[in-house]
Amino acid sequence: MRTMRRLLATPEGAVGLALLACLALVALFAPVLSPGDPLRIAGRALTTPFSDPAFPLGTDRLGRDVLAGLIHGARTSLAVGLAAAAAALAMGLCVGLAAGFAGGLLDEALMRMVDAFQIVPGFLLALAFVSVVGPSVPVVVLAIALGAWADPARLTRAQVLSVRERDYVAAARVAGMHPVEIAVREILPNVLPPVLALSAIIVAAAILTEAALSFLGLGDPNVVTWGSMIAEGRNVLRSSPWLSIFPGIALVLTVVGVYLLGEGLTRALSGRRAAA
């Protein structure tokens, strides 16, 4: 609760939270706000925005409602972004903790694997993975996570190595605490916060990667995404630029919102530490 108040006290946090709260509400209530399949042909093709009250943001080449696409696209973007980031963080934490605690050969092996994944650009990895396995939402989530878990893994390991050298860990050993209890109670809780602080960047990157995959036609063809809408609008970019501009704006607002919220959270948490 105190963190929440501090978060709202930072301008980044307040703006970011407001943006994301709106988006989350839209995503959550998409079926209510815009009932029916957003991919169905709803009216005349290429209706200009603000000209027909039935289609406030116009229609695309096939006569699909742009606003409905945006609303349902928010669902895909947020869901895929969050799921991919959660998967990447979970993978990174597991690998980083194993490497940091075990040390020795396992550490070497795991970290060479992390190196391998870090050298290949995440987007190429996702691209290759989806091309091979085929586009569907779970595959896209996994593909994005594969390209994003290396950073949290490396940070987790570094944190474990640094925290385990602190005096309070030595004090716990001197007190005769069991090594498992030391790992779970003394080290782990102090390893997590900086790694979780990465999550905003990972979510933002995951949303962008999802959009890029969809833009290249590698998203799930059965759901609307902002990326596929931008790609669709590109064909008529000269005559009807709004088809690409509206989903583009939605994408930018989402990523900026996530980023601001992350900044705000970091400041709120570090503020708490400094004030204590």
Place this chain on the structure above:
Amino acid sequence: MTLLVAEGLCKRYAAGRGVTALDGVSLHLSPGETLGLAGASGSGKSTLARVLTRLAEPDTGSIRFAGEDWLALSGAPLRRRRARMQMVFQDVLGAFNPRATVASALEDPLRIHAVVPKGERAREVAALLDRVGLPAAYAGRSIREVSGGERQRIAIARAIATHPALIVLDEAVSALDVSVREKILELLVTLQEERGIAYLFVSHDLSVLAAVAHRIAVMEAGRIVETGPTSRVIADPQSPAARALVRAVPRLVIE
């Protein structure tokens, strides 16, 4: 009978070109005695403290503590015996988990070594706080909400919780104000008189050791170069290292 006998302790760190942190250190300590360990920065004092408390393993050498081969112990038997040898650290904040409360910091050793039955832990925490001169109400506070001097009192309470025979203090008062420092030293001396605890008191500051130590050992480059009764080492230092330490103590000169 001696409480602690260390012989020929050596420890090299492989980092860089290799550092010999301990180079054949031998020492002994009787029950209820304070051995002051002095020496310049990097002379190996902390390494010796860590080796004696089994936070680091020596390359060679032997340690007998309370009649047992201390280096032969490991696992659960070592963890049990740790009740008898405790440690107080220099960094008064770093020695506590940032999430700890005063109560949780003191309850850990009581729980691990089953010093008192579970139902009496809270009362024992209050008794420990009282013993180091802090109000029992501090138990509910976060470790971050008490001052540095109070925190070091809590560290001492944590160290005496398991009724140790020896407490290793690594620069335990170096981070504290002079006024606070004197109070903590007084507390340590009283505790020693009451409970017969032996101290290995590491400090680079001879004026601190002069107040608490019965004997002083001076380290230089991983070796003990001089040992003797406190008054003798301070009044008549034999080694260059000891002389440098004596010179480093500021003296008030009134003209």
